[in-house]
Amino acid sequence: QTHVNVIGAGLAGSEAAWQLAKRGVTVHLYEMRPVKQTPAHHTDKFAELVCSNSLRGNALTNAVGVLKEEMRMLDSVIIRSADDAAVPAGGALAVDRHDFADKVTERVKNHPNVTVFNEEITKIPEGPTIIATGPLTSEHLSQQLRELTGEEYLYFYDAAAPIIETESIDMNKVYLKSRYDKGEAAYLNCPMTEDEFNRFYDALVEAETVPLKEFEKEIFFEGCMPIEVMAKRGRKTMLFGPMKPVGLEHPETGKRPYAVVQLRQDNTSGTLYNIVGFQTHLKWGPQKEVLKLIPGLENAEIVRYGVMHRNTFINSPNLLKSTYQYKDREDLFFAGQITGVEGYVESAAAGLVAGLNAANYVLGKDLITFPDTTVIGSMASYITTANSKNFQPMNANFGLLPPLEERIRDKKERYEQLANRAIGAIQNFVKKV
Numbered sequence: 361q362t363h364v365n366v367i368g369a370g371l372a373g374s375e376a377a378w379q380l381a382k383r384g385v386t387v388h389l390y391e392m393r394p395v396k397q398t399p400a401h402h403t404d405k406f407a408e409l410v411c412s413n414s415l416r417g418n419a420l421t422n423a424v425g426v427l428k429e430e431m432r433m434l435d436s437v438i439i440r441s442a443d444d445a446a447v448p449a450g451g452a453l454a455v456d457r458h459d460f461a462d463k464v465t466e467r468v469k470n471h472p473n474v475t476v477f478n479e480e481i482t483k484i485p486e487g488p489t490i491i492a493t494g495p496l497t498s499e500h501l502s503q504q505l506r507e508l509t510g511e512e513y514l515y516f517y518d519a520a521a522p523i524i525e526t527e528s529i530d531m532n533k534v535y536l537k538s539r540y541d542k543g544e545a546a547y548l549n550c551p552m553t554e555d556e557f558n559r560f561y562d563a564l565v566e567a568e569t570v571p572l573k574e575f576e577k578e579i580f581f582e583g584c585m586p587i588e589v590m591a592k593r594g595r596k597t598m599l600f601g602p603m604k605p606v607g608l609e610h611p612e613t614g615k616r617p618y619a620v621v622q623l624r625q626d627n628t629s630g631t632l633y634n635i636v637g638f639q640t641h642l643k644w645g646p647q648k649e650v651l652k653l654i655p656g657l658e659n660a661e662i663v664r665y666g667v668m669h670r671n672t673f674i675n676s677p678n679l680l681k682s683t684y685q686y687k688d689r690e691d692l693f694f695a696g697q698i699t700g701v702e703g704y705v706e707s708a709a710a711g712l713v714a715g716l717n718a719a720n721y722v723l724g725k726d727l728i729t730f731p732d733t734t735v736i737g738s739m740a741s742y743i744t745t746a747n748s749k750n751f752q753p754m755n756a757n758f759g760l761l762p763p764l765e766e767r768i769r770d771k772k773e774r775y776e777q778l779a780n781r782a783i784g785a786i787q788n789f790v791k792k793v
């Protein structure tokens with residue numbers, strides 16, 4: 361039987377290697393650390409957490425909590441090690457980062473089916489392979505990926521605008537219209553009076569931002585400007601940019617607002633909208649406060665905050681199948697942050713699905729797509745069906761799941777039902793895999 365190459369022993373690569381090995385598949389796991397470090401890693405351990413020691417919420421009223429539960433049921437080495445290395449953190453699953461990384465390293469490295477090579481991969485290998493080299497993929501391999509995917513399908517930064525749940529938008533205040541009524545009305549428009557704009561402007565330029573890391577400073581040379589930086593150029597600058605009101609007169613009154621914030625549909629099912637042109641470096645707390653000042657978004661449920669990161673990722677909607685398989689080469693899989701999922705747990709979840717499917721591939725079994733009613737399946741569905749033109753990485757969130765048959769207004773109750781449906785669906789799948 362052929363072996364599977366796994367490149368990168370981070371969150372995704374470690375999980376993928378584990379899922380392969382436990383199914384009896386031989387794994388060659390390549391990790392460049394400690395021979396070559398990334399700008400964010402400090403150790404030679406597998407699954408090193410480069411920043412926070414929290415794997416976020418653990419409760420089932422939280423999509424990332426449901427995702428963890430799904431992964432527990434699928435025998436995830438990342439979640440098992442996190443549970444074993446947990447430290448008290450209220451409703452979150454936080455870990456002692458050294459203990460956690462030690463446990464993952466031991467379990468994966470000591471598995472008899474896994475052989476570890478400490479070297480940098482600079483060429484995409486032949487034969488069954490999973491690429492899980494993360495947001496800080498080394499330069500040589502990035503170059504190869506660029507050749508594989510085509511230049512326009514590999515990104516080095518994510519400059520993402522906030523994404524909100526459609527259910528939480530006050531539809532009485534916004535209106536559907538495209539600029540100059542061109543094409544089908546596609547945008548939700550949040551109109552502002554001059555007073556509202558001034559209040560919003562003052563809050564935006566005062567709000568606290570995240571300090572840039574040394575290796576992130578080059579982002580601005582790429583010409584994508586955070587909204588707060590644009591605002592600081594002058595009180596009226598945004599009115600000629602993303603907040604331009606011309607052609608967006610109110611369909612009922614015919615009046616032109618002083619300023620407009622546009623929302624663009626973000627997923628095929630229409631449960632999410634993003635705020636056009638609002639990529640930002642604002643800290644999450646202040647970001648929420650500023651966004652609340654936009655008419656219609658007073659109670660907006662933000663499922664993904666705006667960020668600007670150094671982040672290597674591919675245009676998955678064009679390149680990947682929901683099995684995490686590369687469309688043009690069926691023995692090549694991608695996993696982790698490089699696929700456009702965002703976060704520790706999400707990266708590991710992508711590794712789990714890619715590992716499972718690479719195992720099925722070499723064992724001659726059917727490949728698996730998890731139902732989109734599960735959180736793990738909804739992530740795969742999002743990254744492979746999102747609008748490829750403005751594809752940006754995504755966290756696990758309830759907005760990605762198909763709506764319930766019956767509309768439930770109470771958020772907590774809605775989330776509970778979505779969680780129950782997800783866990784029920786995964787139980788059926790556990791038997792299958």
Ligand code: FAD
Nearest residue numbers: 368370371372392411412481493494498696697703704707
């Ligand atoms: P990684 O965990 O980075 O694993 C990739 C591995 O591949 C690394 O070990 C690397 O050394 C190796 N590698 C790279 N190139 C090669 C090569 N050519 N050959 C061999 N090996 C190679 N998410 C959160 O949920 N919370 C946070 O607080 C958080 N903070 C972040 C901070 C920073 C600075 C960054 C960049 C990201 C952060 N993320 C955070 C996002 C993301 O969850 C993590 O980056 C996560 O580690 C991604 O998992 P991964 O397996 O895709 O990549």
